[in-house]
Amino acid sequence: MLGLSLAEFEAQDGFLLIGTDLRGEYPLLNLRVRRASQRGAQVAALNPVRFDANYATVINASLGPDGLIGGLARLLEAVSKRRSEPLPAWVADWSARSPISADDLGVLVQLLERGPRVQIILGGWVEAHPQGSLITRLVSEIADQTGARWASLPTGPNALGAERVRALWGAGASRVVARELFDRPRKLYCLFGVEPEYDLWDPVTAQHALGQAEEVLVLASWLAPTHAAHASVVLPLAAQAETGGTYIDLEGRRNGFEALAPPYGEARPGWKILRMLGQRLGLQGFEYETREEILAEMNARTPATVTRNPDPASEPVAIPDRPQADWWRIARRPPYGSDPCVRHFRSAPRRPR
Structure with missing residues (x-):
């Protein structure tokens, strides 16, 4: 859930896309990011694999599944140092494995310094990641440190x-x-x-x-x-x-x-x-x-409207002390394949599943 209206979303000055092929997962939301980019908003993307974007990006990094955790740990370490905030030891351990370069790290920190005018988006790849809860916890901490907004996009209908x-x-x-x-x-x-x-x-x-x-x-x-x-x-x-x-x-x-x-x-x-x-x-x-x-x-x-994401700190998270696998299978969910109703429409274009 975005936590703000679509009009407010489009008016943001910056976007950090994490674990999402936004163009394939949410085309209409991607269109609003594109409009914001044309207006001058900066867009950065950190993903397990590189996804093509139809707008300019200051960073479009392919980090790998484990690299995504290390990259976010290093980003959290960087923003915390600026505010002299203490962090658990495991953050430094994972930060040491980060594939993000110093130049890219500087760009990300500069982007997040815009605070509430920056929207962090977590997509379906985070939900599918074996350590998705850990990634969400890292993003929540980064948002708390910088004042940025964050939203986790659902992958299933309703x-x-x-x-x-x-x-x-x-x-x-x-x-x-x-x-x-x-x-x-x-x-x-x-x-x-x-x-x-x-x-x-x-x-x-x-x-x-x-x-x-x-x-x-x-x-x-x-x-x-x-x-x-x-x-x-x-x-x-x-x-x-x-x-x-x-x-x-x-x-x-x-x-x-x-x-x-x-x-x-x-x-x-x-x-x-x-x-x-x-x-x-x-x-x-x-x-x-x-x-x-x-x-x-x-x-x-339940209230008629909810504007906040659940607090990740309320759920226990296992912290792995090392990468989880030497080989990863990364599969994409194709368009028109989101749920049985769409998959079985004969009028939908036939795409590989």
Whole structure:
């Protein structure tokens, strides 16, 4: 979420893009950065690989996955020294491995000195990085030291909405990140609108775990190859245009929408399927009769607008003492491949997946 309006975003004097192919991930947001650049704003990019930009950049660096951590650690060390702020020892350890040159470091520090007029953007590559939480923590510290704004862009449809209602597996000490669900295979999996071969960053590990499960329940609008190979039961899920709901946009605002057509065949809206499953299992909190009841409860629990990102310091972060791998696989998510609805539109241009 940006934490400011799109008009305010475009009016920034500088942008630091981290782990994002903004032109491919968010073309309309990229257009606003381009307009700002034409107006005179400076743009710098730090990525695991080099992405082409359609505007001038003061830095467009390819640092590699581990180099991204080292580069940000060195940048944090540089801005902290100017303010005589103490840092943990691990920051210096990672800073020593930084591939950023002294000249580029100076340009980045000068850019960030513009403070609140600079927007730092974290993209999908940060979310996919094994140490994404550490990268986010470093960026948050850099923003605190310089006064710059920072925003983490979601990679999935309505990811901001899911975060808003705390749609997380477990809580507190029992919280489990998605990767652990597949690294340690479970007996039962429920795939809700997910095509593992396209939607997960490590589809090989996920499909291996699905193959070891005793049961796999699939709720889907389209039958993907992984569904056909592993599903014990498939329940037809209404497609996006066949059900109403609520989205949270990049400005943090709540937006409702209505169904354009009734569900096809025996398909049902997702909330109705989950309600039925919850009631059959005798669980509490599945007594809703209408979508409006769910919406009213959600609105009562969450503000209409959220302008701040979650505090990264509230989540525990493991600090690796050395690079995590000698070889990395870096895969790009192509246009028209963001979610099943878009992937299965026959009118969408055919691109490699």
